[in-house]
Amino acid sequence: MKTKKESGNRFFNYFKTYKTSYLMMLPYLLFFAVFTILPVIVSGVLSLTDYDMVQKPVFVGLENYFQIFLNDEYFIVALKNTIVFAIITGPASYVICFLIAWLINELKPMARSIVTALFYIPTIVGAAGWSVWRLIFSADQYGLINGILMKFGFVNEPVGWLTNEEYIMPVLIVVQLWMSMGISFLTFIAGFQNVDKTLYEAGMMDGVKNRFQELWYITIPAMSNQMIFGAVMQIVNCFAVGEVSATLAGLPSTGYAGETIVTHIMDYGNLRYEFGYACAMGVVLVVMMQYSKKLATWLIGKMGH
Amino acid sequence: MKIKNKKRMGIDNRRSKIGNGFVILLLLLLGAFMAFPLYYTVIQSLKPSEELFQFPPRLYVIRPTGQHYTELLQLMSNLWVPFSRYLFNTLLVTFTGTILHVVLAGMAAYPLAKHKFPGRDALFAIILLGLMFVGQVTFLPMFIIVAKLNILNTYWAYICPSVGASLGLFLIKQFIEQLPDSLLEAARIDGATEWKTYFRIVMPNIKPAILTVFIFQFVNIWNGLSKEMVYDEQLKVVKVALEQVSASNAYARMGSGMAGSVLLMIPPIIIFIIMQRNVVETMTFAGMKE
Numbered sequence: 001m002k003t004k005k006e007s008g009n010r011f012f013n014y015f016k017t018y019k020t021s022y023l024m025m026l027p028y029l030l031f032f033a034v035f036t037i038l039p040v041i042v043s044g045v046l047s048l049t050d051y052d053m054v055q056k057p058v059f060v061g062l063e064n065y066f067q068i069f070l071n072d073e074y075f076i077v078a079l080k081n082t083i084v085f086a087i088i089t090g091p092a093s094y095v096i097c098f099l100i101a102w103l104i105n106e107l108k109p110m111a112r113s114i115v116t117a118l119f120y121i122p123t124i125v126g127a128a129g130w131s132v133w134r135l136i137f138s139a140d141q142y143g144l145i146n147g148i149l150m151k152f153g154f155v156n157e158p159v160g161w162l163t164n165e166e167y168i169m170p171v172l173i174v175v176q177l178w179m180s181m182g183i184s185f186l187t188f189i190a191g192f193q194n195v196d197k198t199l200y201e202a203g204m205m206d207g208v209k210n211r212f213q214e215l216w217y218i219t220i221p222a223m224s225n226q227m228i229f230g231a232v233m234q235i236v237n238c239f240a241v242g243e244v245s246a247t248l249a250g251l252p253s254t255g256y257a258g259e260t261i262v263t264h265i266m267d268y269g270n271l272r273y274e275f276g277y278a279c280a281m282g283v284v285l286v287v288m289m290q291y292s293k294k295l296a297t298w299l300i301g302k303m304g305h
Numbered sequence: 306m307k308i309k310n311k312k313r314m315g316i317d318n319r320r321s322k323i324g325n326g327f328v329i330l331l332l333l334l335l336g337a338f339m340a341f342p343l344y345y346t347v348i349q350s351l352k353p354s355e356e357l358f359q360f361p362p363r364l365y366v367i368r369p370t371g372q373h374y375t376e377l378l379q380l381m382s383n384l385w386v387p388f389s390r391y392l393f394n395t396l397l398v399t400f401t402g403t404i405l406h407v408v409l410a411g412m413a414a415y416p417l418a419k420h421k422f423p424g425r426d427a428l429f430a431i432i433l434l435g436l437m438f439v440g441q442v443t444f445l446p447m448f449i450i451v452a453k454l455n456i457l458n459t460y461w462a463y464i465c466p467s468v469g470a471s472l473g474l475f476l477i478k479q480f481i482e483q484l485p486d487s488l489l490e491a492a493r494i495d496g497a498t499e500w501k502t503y504f505r506i507v508m509p510n511i512k513p514a515i516l517t518v519f520i521f522q523f524v525n526i527w528n529g530l531s532k533e534m535v536y537d538e539q540l541k542v543v544k545v546a547l548e549q550v551s552a553s554n555a556y557a558r559m560g561s562g563m564a565g566s567v568l569l570m571i572p573p574i575i576i577f578i579i580m581q582r583n584v585v586e587t588m589t590f591a592g593m594k595e
Binding site: 018020021022024025027028029031032033034035036037038039040042043046053096099100103104113115116117118119120121122124125126127128129130131132133135136141142143144147148150151178181183186187189190191193194211223224225226228229232233235236239240242243262265266269270275278279282285286289290293 | 332338343468498566569577586
């Protein structure tokens with residue numbers, strides 16, 4: 001009896017000690033739990049069911065996952081395209097961001113601000129910004145690219161950049177590159193400005209000869225934390241490609257050539273109401289992101305040492 | 306000051322002229338690639354119709370005109386929901402969502418950064434995990450949750466999902482972490498409660514982080530407002546309304562579509578330019594250890 005009461009008191013005291021900390025976090029955590037964590041849990045649960053939002057979900061076990069990998073040829077296309085984005089635009093824009101941030105680090109503050117704005121603005125203007133690409137790659141002779149190519153006689157007929165299966169992915173890659181420089185770029189800018197200047201002077205004494213050695217031996221190890229954050233943001237970006245493809249190439253795109261996992265989820269969720277199946281694809285996507293993050297962190301860790 | 310310059314020159318001497326030329330060339334090329342679509346949007350919105358449908362398309366405008374802008378505004382004012390209503394919805398939703406997020410995330414970031422309590426590291430690990438659960442990936446279950454909470458087709462359907470995002474909390478927490486503990490100790494010795502310490506001492510010292518999160522959140526809500534969650538015409542936002550108008554006859558209204566794009570791009574750009582310095586300062590602390 002006595003011990004029970006004591007432990008009850010202890011629990012009470014325990015809570016009392018940390019009460020303020022917990023109370024301060026509570027309002028945010030409520031939103032976080034319901035609107036960030038719960039969606040993933042709901043996805044996980046519904047992925048094991050057959051659900052159309054009208055009738056009650058029916059438990060089907062791993063059926064959806066088998067369907068995805070064994071029976072849905074367009075998921076394989078979507079998976080392939082998503083990986084292409086992850087392999088090409090992810091690292092490419094990461095490296096470009098890094099190089100640009102490194103190059104402009106030495107400019108005067110004013111020039112640096114202008115370049116920073118230039119590289120960041122495409123990220124924040126959203127759909128309003130990327131809709132112009134539809135005009136640039138328009139399938140008629142008034143499209144910019146077609147106009148130029150026809151004028152100089154490279155092609156005789158306008159090319160359907162966003163309707164021809166061959167060209168959809170390359171065009172989307174260009175657009176995605178354009179709009180994905182944003183947040184990791186800002187992180188690198190900040191990272192470069194924050195590297196301790198005395199490290200460079202010490203490096204000179206130790207025989208660092210040119211700026212590439214300086215970058216490799218001093219700067220990169222000094223900002224590996226920022227680089228990990230940049231990588232995480234970039235991974236999120238390239239695995240979440242979907243809206244661009246849907247807006248520019250259509251949903252579905254010609255022959256599903258521009259299909260990504262996200263557009264495939266839109267297809268099954270928004271158009272066919274097969275929520276269980278769509279949720280299973282969401283789970284696959286989240287798992288892929290998680291493992292890519294582990295891989296990127298490991299790679300950066302290796303570079304840093 | 307003089308010594309500093311000398312050292313600076315010492316470093317610069319190791320950089321070759323050819324290298325500098327190459328750097329400038331590369332910057333110009335990439336800069337052109339980044340800037341061109343924005344430039345082209347503006348140009349297209351200023352071209353009179355006969356110049357829009359001209360072969361070959363021109364990269365500049367000969368007789369600039371504001372006709373697409375006036376046409377767009379006319380189209381908007383003829384809708385049965387007045388334009389001012391869309392504007393009101395947009396401002397209400399964007400500001401409520403942004404302010405709510407900044408206040409709540411800031412309040413949660415403080416104990417995570419400066420208090421010791423059981424479960425802190427686990428909690429932070431979950432929040433880091435949450436960085437990956439972005440709207441583009443979880444939009445379907447989000448729709449189901451919003452529907453089950455009975456806030457579908459209300460302002461809350463715009464606001465709530467973005468308040469729980471974890472990027473803002475992460476940035477503010479990293480920023481608070483580097484504040485010196487002595488600052489907080491001084492307040493505690495004076496007998497201030499933790500709430501007071503946060504609002505009186507911490508918040509004024511993390512302005513750059515708060516402003517940065519403000520921009521990110523503003524831009525997110527501004528661009529991310531979705532058609533699916535809110536379908537009542539009276540509750541729609543400017544972005545959706547503009548898209549409807551220009552999409553209803555995309556070919557004939559190419560010019561006004563571009564004019565709409567220009568108008569939609571302006572607010573995020575202005576806000577970013579004003580607050581740029583704060584953003585860079587905040588991102589300095591955005592590093593992640595693993």
